[in-house]
Amino acid sequence: MAMLTMREAISQALWEEMERDRRVFIMGEEVGVWGGTYAVTKGFYDHFGAERVRDTPIAEGVIVGAANGAALAGLRPVAELMTINFAFLAMDQIVNHSAKLGPMFGGQMSVPIVIRAVSGGGRQLGATHSQTPDVVFAHFPGLNVIAPGTPADAKGLLKAAIRSGEPTMFIEHATLYQARGEVPEGDYTEPIGVSKIQRPGGDVTIISYSKMLQVSLQAADKLAKEGIEAEVVDLRTLRPLDMGPILESFRKTNRAVIAEEGWLSYGIGAEVSARLYEQAFDHVDAPIRRVGQKEVALPYNRRLEQMAMPQEADVIAAVKAVM
Amino acid sequence: MDKTELLRMYREMVVVRRLEERSAELYQQGKIGGFLHLYIGQEAVCTGLIAARRPEDRVITAYRDHGVAISCGIPAREVMAELLGKVTGCSKGMGGSMHLADVERNFWGGHAIVGAHLPLAAGMALADQMQGQAAVTICMFGDGATNIGYFHESLNLSMVWKLPVLWVCENNMYGMGTAVERASAVGEIRQKAAGYGMPSERVEGKDVLEVRRAAEQALERVRGQGPFLLEVATYRFRGHSMGDPERYRTSDEIKKWQEDDPIGIFRQHLIEGKTAKAAELDALDVSAAEEVEDAIRFAEESPEPGPELVFPDLQAQVR
Numbered sequence: 221m222a223m224l225t226m227r228e229a230i231s232q233a234l235w236e237e238m239e240r241d242r243r244v245f246i247m248g249e250e251v252g253v254w255g256g257t258y259a260v261t262k263g264f265y266d267h268f269g270a271e272r273v274r275d276t277p278i279a280e281g282v283i284v285g286a287a288n289g290a291a292l293a294g295l296r297p298v299a300e301l302m303t304i305n306f307a308f309l310a311m312d313q314i315v316n317h318s319a320k321l322g323p324m325f326g327g328q329m330s331v332p333i334v335i336r337a338v339s340g341g342g343r344q345l346g347a348t349h350s351q352t353p354d355v356v357f358a359h360f361p362g363l364n365v366i367a368p369g370t371p372a373d374a375k376g377l378l379k380a381a382i383r384s385g386e387p388t389m390f391i392e393h394a395t396l397y398q399a400r401g402e403v404p405e406g407d408y409t410e411p412i413g414v415s416k417i418q419r420p421g422g423d424v425t426i427i428s429y430s431k432m433l434q435v436s437l438q439a440a441d442k443l444a445k446e447g448i449e450a451e452v453v454d455l456r457t458l459r460p461l462d463m464g465p466i467l468e469s470f471r472k473t474n475r476a477v478i479a480e481e482g483w484l485s486y487g488i489g490a491e492v493s494a495r496l497y498e499q500a501f502d503h504v505d506a507p508i509r510r511v512g513q514k515e516v517a518l519p520y521n522r523r524l525e526q527m528a529m530p531q532e533a534d535v536i537a538a539v540k541a542v543m
Numbered sequence: 544m545d546k547t548e549l550l551r552m553y554r555e556m557v558v559v560r561r562l563e564e565r566s567a568e569l570y571q572q573g574k575i576g577g578f579l580h581l582y583i584g585q586e587a588v589c590t591g592l593i594a595a596r597r598p599e600d601r602v603i604t605a606y607r608d609h610g611v612a613i614s615c616g617i618p619a620r621e622v623m624a625e626l627l628g629k630v631t632g633c634s635k636g637m638g639g640s641m642h643l644a645d646v647e648r649n650f651w652g653g654h655a656i657v658g659a660h661l662p663l664a665a666g667m668a669l670a671d672q673m674q675g676q677a678a679v680t681i682c683m684f685g686d687g688a689t690n691i692g693y694f695h696e697s698l699n700l701s702m703v704w705k706l707p708v709l710w711v712c713e714n715n716m717y718g719m720g721t722a723v724e725r726a727s728a729v730g731e732i733r734q735k736a737a738g739y740g741m742p743s744e745r746v747e748g749k750d751v752l753e754v755r756r757a758a759e760q761a762l763e764r765v766r767g768q769g770p771f772l773l774e775v776a777t778y779r780f781r782g783h784s785m786g787d788p789e790r791y792r793t794s795d796e797i798k799k800w801q802e803d804d805p806i807g808i809f810r811q812h813l814i815e816g817k818t819a820k821a822a823e824l825d826a827l828d829v830s831a832a833e834e835v836e837d838a839i840r841f842a843e844e845s846p847e848p849g850p851e852l853v854f855p856d857l858q859a860q861v862r
Binding site: 228245256261271272277278279281282284285286288289290291292293294295312313316321323324325326327328329434 | 634799
């Protein structure tokens with residue numbers, strides 16, 4: 221095991237897959253000469269060359285669209301979107317093409333594309349650069365949506381996504397790049413569509429992913445000092461959604477809190493809690509609670525932005541409410 | 544060009560015409576669902592253009608795709624079966640009229656979001672370029688698609704990266720019911736290429752041999768020097784789709800264009816040039832009509848796709 225940051229883990233995954241498979245290449249804004257706006261692809265341009273680390277115009281429609289086309293024609297493109305907010309400019313390509321060309325033509329085409337997108341708020345970038353709309357992409361059948369919360373999962377899941385041959389949104393959180401964690405040595409993958417218990421506990425189940433996983437783990441440590449042992453389940457993949465470990469944990473604890481960074485309306489918490497009520501109603505000892513963002517456009521002002529975003533204290537309060 | 548090839552092109556145009564006429568009837572009988580966009584009047588474009596391609600050249604087009612599918616070599620049976628939603632259709636009944644494709648024949652669809660297949664074309668050409676293939680991607684689209692961002696993003700990228708794409712605009716004078724001059728700042732679409740430093744040409748789309756000549760030259764140029772925009776002036780004799788009230792043009796206008804029927808022009812050319820006698824062409828007309836009737840029989844007798852095609856693993860779908 222090595223201690224790596226999320227940035228290093230993602231970078232390693234890309235590097236190793238490009239070394240392993242000539243068909244893998246990267247395209248996006250500032251991925252090459254600049255080295256990536258989050259420095260994920262630093263050094264790639266010099267090593268792999270301009271052909272496989274392609275700087276594009278600022279034009280998200282054709283970035284994802286041309287990557288879709290290259291995927292149709294047999295390559296394994298990794299398209300980078302500087303932020304997930306810009307994915308809306310490529311929404312038609314993602315929803316109507318990445319996810320649909322396979323089934324719509326009777327299975328004769330496949331679109332092995334990975335779209336990397338940077339999500340999340342909390343950096344005072346204003347309303348259009350701070351959204352966490354991950355769940356939007358998870359609405360559509362035909363698209364795998366991965367959003368890791370630890371460096372080990374980020375590396376293993378990104379490698380799995382590139383090898384899967386299936387259209388994938390790979391969502392990275394902007395404020396997790398410096399997060400450190402143990403990462404296995406050598407080549408490994410993590411399974412797509414498998415949730416994971418990141419912290420065991422018997423009193424309450426906290427379901428989360430990405431940045432809010434880290435927040436939930438910190439909240440769980442504080443709750444432990446008060447004698448409440450929370451089990452923290454990490455979704456890791458939003459689609460397909462694996463309810464297995466969630467149900468197993470809930471049948472044991474009978475209490476659940478779902479923590480996400482995005483707005484609650486029609487969100488991850490709504491989906492997971494509905495499934496818990498449908499599939500484990502007899503185990504419900506308290507109304508399931510959801511933690512998420514206030515339903516406003518995120519303001520620039522630091523204090524107000526933090527007020528609108530879900531915090532560790534909100535997770536702790538929600539847990540206490542269900543106990 | 545030898546006689547066999549000329550007659551093949553003539554017959555292909557007639558197959559497309561008959562297929563479209565019969566499709567309209569089947570649509571009115573409720574046997575074809577969804578939207579139906581007929582290619583009648585534009586046959587010289589698909590036939591002339593695709594005749595110029597090499598087998599390795601990819602073709603991708605918009606939703607008015609039946610003629611292009613036939614020109615790419617998809618049997619009329621598989622086209623008709625797709626229109627009827629049968630499993631023997633080229634897209635197994637999953638795509639319908641707007642989503643015909645046959646990857647084996649290098650026909651990459653049939654795309655129904657206006658302009659959205661232009662980036663796909665750029666990407667396929669990129670893959671060929673990166674893998675050292677000599678193939679060209681031929682990307683067809685209507686005049687309406689040249690006003691959307693995708694057109695500009697794609698033409699720009701194709702020039703920046705010198706991608707082997709032949710952009711072909713079928714300018715049939717209307718984007719749905721809106722005349723070109725009411726939607727586009729320039730009436731000649733070829734002018735838009737200048738903004739990207741891209742060479743271009745505009746040709747008459749009613750003359751199949753002229754379309755073929757222009758396409759051959761353009762493809763040659765793309766193979767050596769990168770992207771090219773070919774504008775083909777054409778006209779659809781029928782409405783945008785079957786549900787078009789056609790309030791935006793007069794019947795006199797349509798009649799005037801019908802006098803310049805691309806099939807009639809080619810027929811006359813073949814007879815006057817003593818390439819073929821009228822009787823020979825009549826025989827081809829009959830055999831084309833028979834091919835379409837056979838295709839309809841095949842399609843009607845073919846089975847529906849089973850639910851297993853859509854729901855291979857229902858548990859995985861709802862998990």
